[in-house]
Amino acid sequence: MKAFMDENFLLETPTAQKLFHEYASQVPVLDYHCHINPQEIAEDRKFENITQVWLGGDHYKWRQMRSNGVDEYYITGGASDREKFQKWAETLEKAIGNPLYHWSHLELRKYFGYEGYLNGETAEEVWNLCNAKLQEDSMSVRNIIKQSNVTLICTTDDPVDDLKWHQMIAKDDSFDVQVLPAWRPDKAMNLEKPEYLDYVKTLSEVSEVKIDSFKALKEALVKRLDYFQANGCKVSDHGIEYVMYAPADDAEVERIFVKRLAGEAVTKEEELKFKTAYLQFMAEEYYNRDWVMQLHYGCKRDNNTPRYKQLGPDTGYDCINNYAPSSETADFLNSLNVADKMPKVILYSLNPNDNAAIGTILGCFQDSSAIGKIQQGSAWWFNDHKTGMIEQMTSLANLGLLSNFIGMLTDSRSFLSYTRHEYFRRIMCNLIGGWVENGEYPADYKALEKIVKGISYNNAVRYFGFDL
DSSP: OOOTTOTTTTOOSHHHHHIIIIIGGGSOEEEOSOOOOHHHHHTTOOOSSHHHHHTTTOHHHHHHHHHTTOOGGGTTSSOOHHHHHHHHHHHHTTOTTOHHHHHHHHHHHHHHOOOSOOSTTTHHHHHHHHHHHHTSGGGSHHHHHHHTTEEEEEOOBOTTOOOHHHHHHHHOTTOOSEEEOOBOOHHHHOTTSTTHHHHHHHHHHHHTOOOOSHHHHHHHHHHHHHHHHHTTOOEEEEEOSSOOOOOOOHHHHHHHHHHHHTTOOOOHHHHHHHHHHHHHHHHHHHHHHTOEEEEEEOEEOOOOHHHHHHHOSSSSOOEEOOOOOHHHHHHHHHHHHHTTOOOEEEEEESOGGGHHHHHHHHHHHOOTTSTTOEEEOOOOGGGOSHHHHHHHHHHHHHHSOGGGOOOOOOOOSOTTTTHHHHHHHHHHHHHHHHHHHTTSSOOOHHHHHHHHHIIIIIHHHHHHTOOO
């Protein structure tokens, strides 16, 4: 029986072990999509205790605690940090087969040197160990990033954000990790939301453009795109329920937008026509700027209405949307292709049933302007576990070129989540190593080194065009 999470954790063959230890583990981390707070980097925050860094805002853990019957008082309520940590420890010991079990123990080992297991009985020991370690200068936010071997981080930022924290970090020569904004313009698109008119007013003020038409909205967004680009932005991200394609002429889109500005509700058909025009405009702007367009879709959000009213969004009440928009996705990309305005695009679906569809869509729009121009994103959210990663990479290998894959991202709000890259790399090396051991690919280590280091880091550097 193998020891729990030893040095060859998840590495089942000698080839897998060689690929990970000699290649994958030797390259840095590029975190091109996350939700960490740039202010905490700028101010080099130090956390008072492990609950703050582990449980604050982590709806992955909150969902599991609820599944264990933990009262909300100990999750997002008024319980002390020590009480919340205890409830998490008692939950974690039941999480056999869940990636949280692996992630948590990888973090305990890497950042705190703890080799045991966290459970209800060891919670006090781990609490004291971690809290003592967190008081050391080595555990400030910047030093966590540095010891994680991270070279670049892209945060998630709204068009109205002033980016002052990014500017502060960029001017600080004592910290050499790039922290760049990423453009997340969902609020300017979601005209069906009740708060939409308030948002448009804010965007108008920030951009100094009177937004009284769709044309004016686009002018305001262009000004903010220019501002983001001047602050190093190269990446956009869209969080949508599904990729829509409902084409309409300019006059109809203007009519829909003006109708909404007047305070009237729009129909579902009108909503989809507006959003299609909006995404097409955004994509063409990204093409002009050589930015990457990320499309995250397939999520049905905020399903528990009472809890949403109590806690707000991103609190653990989302699920997979079973709508599989393969034809609409292809039609949307084709509309950009027809206009000769196709940017680099990364497609993420929360529904693992979409893997094969995405794999076939990619091949329709690849060209010589960029290697792997259209990408399937890493197994996302409910899929970033061992099974989900294997399925995503296997499907991509079957239908495209896994060797050109841009690899893992944290998609996290925690500064300890960089061990997810290690987790991914171990799984990736085990998958490729198994193919080699099985005689499905030669033991050509010159080629394998290029493949493994590419997926781990180098492909993303090339694809996004970061200056590293």
